[in-house]
Amino acid sequence: MTENTTTQLIQEVVDYLIETDTNELASWGEKRTEWLKQGGEQLKGIDKIISGDLRIKRDNGEIATYPAFRVQHNNACGYYKGGIRFSTGVNKAEVETLAMLMTLKNALHDLPYGGGKGGVHIDVRKHSDRELKEVSQAFVRLVQNDIGPYRDIPAPDVGSGAKLMDWMTQEYKNLHPNQPYINTFTGKSLENGGTKGRSESTGIGTFLSYYYLVDTVLDDTLTVDANYRDEREMIKSIGEKAEVKVAIQGFGNLSRAAAIEAEKADRKHTVIAVSDSRATIYNEEGLDVEGLAAFKEETDRLPNADELKEMNSGGDILEPEAVLTLACDVLILGAIEDQVTEKNQKDIKADILVEGANGPVTKEADEYLTAQGKVIIPDILANAGGVTVSYFEWIQGFTNEIKGKDEILKDMSNRMKSVSQRIYRQHFSSEHKESLRFLCFKLAVIRLVDTMKRSGDII
Template sequence: MSLRGTTFLESVLQTLKRAIELGGYPQEVYEILSRPQRIITVNIPVRMDNGKIQVFTGYRVQHNNALGPYKGGIRFHPEVTLEEDIALATVMTFKNALNGLPYGGGKGAVAVDYKKLSKRELEELSRGYARALAPFIGPEVDIPAPDVGTDPQIMAWMVDEYSKIAGRNVPGVFTAKPVILWGNPVREYSTGFGVAVWAREAAKKLWGGIEGKTVAVQGFGNVGYWGAYWLEKMGAKVVAVTDSKGGVYNPNGLKLTDVKAVKDKTGTVMNYDSPGTRKITNDEVLELPVDILVPAALENVIHRGNANNIKAKLIVEGANGPTTADAEKILHSKGVWILPDLAANAGGVVMSYLEWVENLQWYFWDEEETRNKLERILLDTFNRVMNRWNKLGTSQVTIREAAYVEAVDRIYNAMKVRGWI
């Protein structure tokens, strides 16, 4: 067995099984929630710039809709697999339920290295994916959003393609769209903002506040950058950041605006240079002597092979599934708090819900009012998870398990009154 141990899907199902046991729910709940309701596979032909046709394979996993329409992102990445997509869709069901949203869970993916596509090729692929899924999605059915490798521009192409098929504008079918096309300015930074809010609230309980606490961020994309940005505004000190090529570390703190400028200009934070700063790898950033670690890249980066080397007291999961079940056991036994993905990085889907509500009624809030609504929902979820964790016993149960119990409770009651179980 590799040092990384169990797969992401296995970890999710292990946690689900444990939550059902902790909550005392019937075995039928596991039988239903351990597999998706529907898996859609599509093959999308794209005429490339060289004149040849290339066929890309994509998925949409619709996991459970007991609480409402399926909701979850679309990932463009060369290493996507159906198993990964199932795991991500399953987590979305619990994430949406945990945060009190009227959604079930879904997730989409296309196996593609989007960085190698021209803008025209990317647009054709995006529109092709939307066309292929059109019979299976809609504002009351399934509402996709961006994920790794996709962005508001791709959502704009997709909502335009879907609207053409429908014969009318349908803004509520995709979320995280450009502001000019029925989006909301808060959506750009909402996931990172949520990461920072959860870190701030946990820091209050651990240390009495977040001021002066050191932070390392693995993954300086949208989530990692905005998470670092808001943590800095809240008083923390960001000392290390990495992207896919590596990163930089300065124990005295980094100037984020300069790091971001270097990243935008050269393509990597590794080219940032200042006195006292040294280059680090994506493995090293996880093991730095910091208070708070934010893994905001990909799955399974914290595993049983490196868990004992992690020095942070607080881990805030900006990415989906960055910690394996094996690693979580080790870290929990050491007293490390892990704020799980379905809670800590839910700012994006909560904001997507707010955007969807705006779209359905063709009414829009301003940025400050939207951010206040977002923060209220995040704080409510944080308090409910902490209360559940305390009731279940903080030494016997992880924060993730408490969050899952809280989520499963809501899904179970919805399925029960609907007559599914």
């Protein structure tokens, strides 16, 4: 989802709230329109952009330059919070969009954060650890005066991870002696103040966002408006299947955790396909998820045909994009943005799509698939497990209370369940036909504008 699409949807939500009587805004009175217009303008803008070129000496002696960005979108609900990605796809517009989505996500999940995002344009696969450490330290020097435990708290994202967060934390500590530093970054290693369960949390939460949808629909107490009867019946039919077939795009930390969670769910789910940037592995009868996960963690890739045979794991090797159009019930999108587009939307066979990645379904494809009766669980609802556990890590840094992995993931799951089921119940009972994405944006915008008016940011 591009920046223009995100700001466009924010404006559509604001216009809708101005024109439509909604119970959520009944107490706002005659200033409702003015508050919504002011708040909408703030949400379509950016508070601050820090950018620059990071220069390091590579192992071969050459000087290399890497464009870098940190975008602070909005802090109405709390300190800026969002990941830092190391990727060749990084550019200013992408980071701005991701920062906006973080603001909306944190508001939707009632987390005490605003939205931020960072990125470095780099191919991590072509760099040594020493080089990546130099780039990480240079990034901290670029943004050092604009981050901190009470200002902006970065975390890992695509291409980064605990190792890079550790390096960044140490650099920040060196630059700011005798100042609080441990909570400046989350997603650190356990030995450096990190939290158990952080690496799996986004993927587990992504799967659970779908699982709680089915739970909600199977609950006989659910109120269903006529607008949503067909949608409810479709989801119910999946929930009542003896075997739910799941395809997963991507096989990094997020997708591996989602696949493992699917396989151990109470209702039977069979993962029939996983993919990475090189290939899709497909087996209609189901894959050896744990074996594939172990292979991926060791080699950073999926096995080829010969290696699959050696693993005694059946499966066909297909093109990477094939995972998107396989016959399945649920498609989890855990790779990168703009994967389901106008070009392939008519070939999508899954009835439920779950956005583990940020913006994997374009606006045009979202509208087309929704019109076809498919359900898309949007990124700002589905992939909040990571930032939720980051919140726990942030708190841990103040209290020094170390919790076990099971307890942390249970707390995360309970928060995801509470938010998800509240949203799903509101969705199915609404008299107004709208997608889950629109509803999530609407609820996030309402919370943000309400917070702005209470704090006096809008009058």
